[in-house]
Amino acid sequence: xxxxxxxxxxxxxxxxxxxxxxxxxxxxxxxxxxxxxxxxxxxxxxxxxxxxxxxxxxxxxxxxxxxxxxxxxxxxxxxxxxxxxxxxxxxxxxxxxxxxxxxxxxxxxxxxxxxxxxxxxxxxxxxxxxxxxxxxxxxxxxxxxxxxxxxxxxxxxxxxxxxxxxxxxxxxxxxxxxxxxxxxxxxxxxxxxxxxxxxxxxxxxxxxxxxxxxxxxxxxxxxxxxxxxxxxxxxxxxxxxxxxxxxxxxxxxxxxxxxxxxxxxxxxxxxxxxxxxxxxxxxxxxxxxxxxxxx
Numbered sequence: 001x002x003x004x005x006x007x008x009x010x011x012x013x014x015x016x017x018x019x020x021x022x023x024x025x026x027x028x029x030x031x032x033x034x035x036x037x038x039x040x041x042x043x044x045x046x047x048x049x050x051x052x053x054x055x056x057x058x059x060x061x062x063x064x065x066x067x068x069x070x071x072x073x074x075x076x077x078x079x080x081x082x083x084x085x086x087x088x089x090x091x092x093x094x095x096x097x098x099x100x101x102x103x104x105x106x107x108x109x110x111x112x113x114x115x116x117x118x119x120x121x122x123x124x125x126x127x128x129x130x131x132x133x134x135x136x137x138x139x140x141x142x143x144x145x146x147x148x149x150x151x152x153x154x155x156x157x158x159x160x161x162x163x164x165x166x167x168x169x170x171x172x173x174x175x176x177x178x179x180x181x182x183x184x185x186x187x188x189x190x191x192x193x194x195x196x197x198x199x200x201x202x203x204x205x206x207x208x209x210x211x212x213x214x215x216x217x218x219x220x221x222x223x224x225x226x227x228x229x230x231x232x233x234x235x236x237x238x239x240x241x242x243x244x245x246x247x248x249x250x251x252x253x254x255x256x257x258x259x260x261x262x263x264x265x266x267x268x269x270x271x272x273x274x275x276x277x278x279x280x281x282x283x284x285x286x287x288x289x290x291x292x293x294x295x
Contacts, residue, residue, distance in 0.1 A: 002273045023162040030116035036134050042115040044070055048080055049125035050118075053181050053207070055085035063117055063143075068099035069110040128188035132162035141168040143277040143284045144222055148247045153219035156241060158208050159226025163189040163201070170201050177213060209233035216243045224251045226270070228263050235270055241293045248272075249288040261285065 035039075047070075058067065058081070067081055071078045071092060078096075082089045102110055113133070117121065123131040125273060144150065144165075149173045157166040160178035170176050170193075178201060180186050187201045193201045206212045208223065209230045221242050227234055227250045238248050252261060264287075272287040 003110075013207050027049075030113060030119065033118055033119040034168045037119055037123055037127075037130060040119055040123055040127065040130065042119050042126075044074060044111050044115060045076065046115060046126060047077055047118070047120045048123060050081070050084070051125075051182060052085040054083050055088055055123050059091050061118060061121075062114060063242065064095055066097050066110040066114040066117075067106055069102040071096060071098075072101035073103075073107055073111075105149065110225075114222060124182045125184050128162055128184050131185075132164075132188065139164050139168070139224055139253070140277065140282040141165075141278060141285055142279060143251055143282070144169070144220070144249060146277060147227045147249065147286075147288050148220055150220065150237075153285070154217065156211065156213070156221040158211060158221055158223050158238070160189065160203075161185055161224075161226070165191065165222050165224050166201055167192070167198070170198050173200065173276045175200050175202065177218070178203045179208075179213075181210055182205050209237050211237050211241050213241050214238050217241050219243055221248045222251065223249070225253060226250075231263065231266055239291055244292040247288055248290050248291060249286065251277075251287075252285040253283075 014219050043241055072080075078092055081092060094256070095161040097290060117280075120131070141172045150169055152174050155166075155169050155173045155176045157176060157178045160166055163178050163180075166176045166178040166189065178186075178189055180189070180203065183205070189201070189203045193199075193203070200210065205214050208227060221238055242248050248265065250263075264274065267287045270289070274285070277284040277286050
């Protein structure tokens with residue numbers, strides 16, 4: 001999986017939240033997650049909850065020195081990561097060679113920094129309800145309905161997370177498919193839909209670049225701060241599953257100029273129209289495209 005674009009998006013989003021008036025990043029991603037999830041208290045053993053696709057992203061997500069220190073001290077974790085996702089073995093072996101073991105207070109510090117840097121993944125696995133409540137995702141269904149009517153439509157919420165988009169649109173659509181690769185988040189959505197008596201929301205295991213639906217399945221596809229980890233493959237898959245003349249839309253909650261979003265140019269080049277939805281406290285950067293329309 002190509003990660004460069006997605007990592008650029010992640011760093012850009014972090015900078016938006018954690019920058020001072022001069023644009024300098026003053027808070028790390030891990031510190032932001034500590035503020036977001038103050039009751040989470042992640043520990044090294046939580047890393048045994050990671051799924052294969054998350055382990056695949058460790059080279060881009062985990063701080064190298066801290067990850068190496070933890071793996072030197074916990075060889076069983078190293079074996080688990082390699083067993084769960086064998087292609088990671090070469091990277092981890094190189095990491096352990098390049099970084100010496102740490103002990104005592106240095107190990108405790110490295111462990112804390114590592115687990116907090118990955119705390120959103122840990123929250124997905126341990127406490128999806130906390131993630132649903134505390135995650136700072138700017139969202140307003142009107143950002144979609146201002147562009148396209150949803151009544152009676154079939155909608156895909158791709159990269160659904162805990163289903164904020166899916167649950168918001170369910171009352172007005174024919175069907176909504178929530179596509180999400182993390183198993184605990186899928187269970188969370190299914191349980192919530194059952195509790196709420198929502199019968200037109202269907203939760204599927206999949207990625208943006210591998211959506212488990214036939215071609216032309218949906219009238220509308222929406223992502224909310226999810227697109228960009230393997231952008232060319234994702235956009236091709238989105239155009240496959242959206243009907244001709246249907247709408248694909250990608251929403252970002254950051255408030256900076258669109259031109260500073262690392263996904264701006266490739267999305268515009270692919271025919272997406274950039275604009276901004278703003279209503280009250282909601283300020284959403286929006287890219288949308290009618291599938292089949294000239295770019």
